[in-house]
């Protein structure tokens with residue numbers, strides 16, 4: 001909760017009283033922190049009235065949804081929805097901690113990863129401490145940066161579509177260096193060695209926020225919980241929205257030192273989490289074969305689409321996850337609109353790459369429809 005102590009902390013970091021007032025009144029009113037929702041990018045991803053039969057490959061969702069074990073668990077617990085069962089989140093916390101080789105106090109469960117992403121920026125950025133991220137990258141944190149008067153510094157990806165960790169570390173006033181690995185929208189990996197280098201060489205007083213939303217889907221997942229265990233200045237974000245297919249059920253986690261988690265906690269309203277989401281998350285973690293199975297299923301469909309793109313001489317970014325970018329050679333917005341006329345909804349534009357579109361890997365059937373529609377729209 002927001003306390004006078006937090007107000008002092010904000011003011012000492014040079015955040016204006018007005019910004020503090022905005023955050024305080026939002027939390028007092030019980031609303032979620034709306035920075036992401038206010039952004040044009042989020043509006044572009046939100047399609048509420050898609051026609052029947054529309055192919056929805058615009059928001060990096062997982063069409064498989066929750067696994068059977070997760071569905072069984074949430075059905076079984078739904079009848080207890082009248083209770084505040086705080087222990088359900090604790091079960092997920094313990095399971096995750098066990099799987100990651102971390103103490104439970106280094107794991108905090110949230111309703112998805114968006115809230116802690118924003119909270120990390122609020123806690124560690126200010127007019128004197130910038131948010132540093134990739135371009136193209138997942139922009140959600142920049143909304144929170146704006147609220148605390150922080151600059152967002154955008155660093156182009158390298159030629160191999162990795163985060164340019166050297167250029168990121170060179171931003172001397174960095175408060176939070178944000179790496180999405182694999183990156184959204186490109187689906188490309190920043191090597192583990194680069195992440196380790198960045199942790200060792202980032203500017204003093206900065207924090208690495210490592211968003212591993214899509215890591216499980218990559219065929220060779222490389223996690224970094226060991227950096228948390230080693231006590232580094234790192235906040236790792238995890239979500240159950242992607243490989244586990246639970247975007248609408250809401251579960252996510254932070255892996256970090258307890259003192260860092262405490263700093264984020266000041267922006268949380270209360271500790272109650274949806275028990276359906278918790279039951280489904282816990283059940284999913286117990287299915288040991290699930291991640292590899294789903295990674296393969298998504299990967300097979302992705303590679304099939306890549307083979308088609310190659311055949312059609314269309315350039316694409318070699319993603320290892322469930323979204324990829326295609327260079328259409330035409331203005332992105334025109335292609336998106338033309339695809340919608342074919343009842344295929346693809347992702348939003350990234351201004352830095354004005355002729356690329358981002359596409360989510362859907363089911364095989366959906367991707368066949370995508371091929372037909374894109375072939376027609378681009379006359380290939």
Ligand SMILES: Cc1ncc(COP(=O)(O)O)c(C=O)c1O
Pocket residue numbers: 059060111112113114115117138180184211213238239240241247251252
């Ligand atoms: C990189 C990245 N981080 C975080 C999120 C937020 O996901 P959620 O709040 O559903 O966990 C998304 C959603 O698409 C994302 O792409």
